[in-house]
Amino acid sequence: MSESVVVVGAGVIGTAVAWRCAQRGLSVTLLDPAPERGAWHAAAGMLAPITELHYTETPLLHLNLDSLTRYPSFAAELSEEAGQPVGFRECGTVVVAWDGADLAALQDLHAFGARLGVESSLVTGRELRALEPALAAGLPGGLLAPGDHQVDPRLLHAALLEAGRRRGVTYVPSGASVVGDASRVTGVRTDDGTVISAAHVVIAAGCWSGAISGVPAAAVAAVRPVKGQTLRLRLPGEPVLRHVLRGAVKGTPIYLVPREDGQIVVGASSEEAGYDVQPRAGAVYELLRDAQSLLPELSEAVLEDVSTGLRPGSPDNAPLVGASGVAGLIHATGHFRNGILLxxxxxxxIASLVATGELPDVLQPFAPTRFSPAEVPA
Ligand SMILES: Cc1cc2nc3c(=O)[nH]c(=O)nc-3n(C[C@H](O)[C@H](O)[C@H](O)COP(=O)(O)OP(=O)(O)OC[C@H]3O[C@@H](n4cnc5c(N)ncnc54)[C@H](O)[C@@H]3O)c2cc1C
Known part of the structure; x- marks a missing residue:
């Protein structure tokens, strides 16, 4: 009989882990009471190692770049196995400067990226308008990151579920608590009390990963919810944007992600608001106001959707991937702003770890055990 693995959480991470494990011949059970509450449902799907680069996060840059290089073949293989599209677009990203201070910040980012070997180029205001003719007039310049792309997280998630199903993943629409003791985890218990035994339990429950009952205290994941809102708009006629567009309007970050079918995803707020997922009128107003400042035509757009999601934040903004320190329990969580990319x-x-016991080198710096218990939310 093949070795068994249970995956707790059917967001993008859990469904992808389940699919990859099933491809390796493992017997996989995936549990989630409500996959659509996952952060993926609100996510814009930017695959943006370069334009998401933060000065204190260079180890994460290398992981982000590694995952980006996997995307073309990952998306093609997934689409083929699931028999449906995933919305992967190699469209590049343009970052717009709102004023001279923004331009100086982009020059610094460009220089920092160049030192790390990542490709981007500075563009003048005139070049910006040539790249994106629908932009507001008078913007002083920007930065082109030709390697930062996008995928549609809703298509991606649907394809991952279907590809897993075709590979024999058993999906159980239930919450899961962990069964075991302080030294070893042996399976999970579903909401109706059924115990599913497994050699490996993978916690992929996004921002809820630190709140799964039954996880031994020493192995509780250091994650917290960070609320974010996105809007989905549609302009009549031909698509007006060619690239993902990012910028900051008077200091507030904003992005516009144009889908192939003409939809534009506008995001995103970032709020420390616990597990609250109510849309906030002020956030919607600010996103519409700032998006329209960059792309005036948006005043004519239809507002199709307002979504709220909870990013799984970690103390250093990097994910927790690998052995938890308790036998049988593995974490795949804490992906914060980059879970779609990662x-x-x-x-x-994770499929390699489960099947062979080896975690690839690129993931070694992101061991869940790197945090002390004091950093784990109570
Ligand atoms: C507004 C917004 C914009 C974003 N934009 C981007 C972007 O452009 N690019 C990018 O790379 N990332 C982006 N992200 C981040 C990305 O969405 C997340 O990092 C990613 O979705 C995390 O995936 P996950 O599978 O770990 O968690 P989730 O997608 O949140 O899924 C977790 C799942 O676990 C389930 N679960 C919880 N508890 C249990 C339990 N006890 N038993 C069983 N199941 C359970 C939940 O129901 C949920 O379905 C964005 C996020 C937000 C909110």
């Missing part, structure tokens, strides 16, 4: 490298790494 889906391929995480799924490949």
């Amino acid at each position: 889906t391929p490298v995480t799924a490949d790494g």
Whole structure:
């Protein structure tokens, strides 16, 4: 009989781990009471190692770049196995400067990226308008990151569920608590009390990963919810944007992600609001106001959707991927702003760990055990 693995959480990470494990011949059970509450449902799907680069996060940059290089083949293989599209678009990203201070910040980012070997180029205001003719007039310039792309997280998630189903993943629509003791985890208990035994339990429950009952205290994941809102708009006629567009309007970050079918995803707020998922009128107003400042035509758009999601934040903004320190329990969580981007490298790494006991080198710096108990939310 093949070795068994239970995956707790059917967001993008859990479904991808389940699919990759099933491809390796493992017997996989995936549990989730409500997959659509996952952060993936609100996520814009930017695959943006370069334009998400933060000065204190260079180890994460290498992981992000690794995952980005996997995306073309990951998306093609997934689409083929699931028999449906995943919305992967190699469209590049343009970052717009609102004023001279923004331009100086982009020059610094460009220089910092160049030192790390990542490709981007500075563009003048005139070049910006040539790249994106629908932009507001008078913007002073920007930065082109030709390697930062996008995928549609809703298509991606649907394809991952279907590909897993075709590979024999058993999906159980239930919450899960962990069964075992302080030294070893032996399976999970579903909401109706059924115990599912497994050689490996993978916690992929996003921002809820630190709140799964039954997890031994020493192995509780250091994650917290960080609320974010996105809007989905549609303009009549031909698509007006060619690239993912990012910027900051008077200091507030904003992005516009144009889908192939003409939809534009606008995001995102970032709020420390616990597990609250109510849409906030002020956040919607600010997103519409700032998006329209960059793309005036948006005043004519239809507002199709307002979504709220909870990013799984960690103390250092990097994911927790690998052995938890308790036998039988593995974490694949804490992906914060980059979970869609990090889906391929995480799924490949966890499948390798489960099947062979080896976690690839690129994931070694992201061991869940790197945090002290004091950093784990109570
Ligand atoms: C507004 C917004 C914009 C974003 N934009 C981007 C972006 O452009 N690019 C990018 O790379 N990332 C982006 N992200 C981040 C990305 O969405 C997350 O990092 C990613 O979705 C995390 O995936 P996950 O599978 O770990 O968690 P989730 O997608 O949140 O899924 C977790 C699942 O676990 C389930 N669960 C919880 N508890 C239990 C339990 N006890 N038993 C069983 N199941 C359970 C939940 O029901 C949920 O379905 C964005 C996020 C937000 C909110």
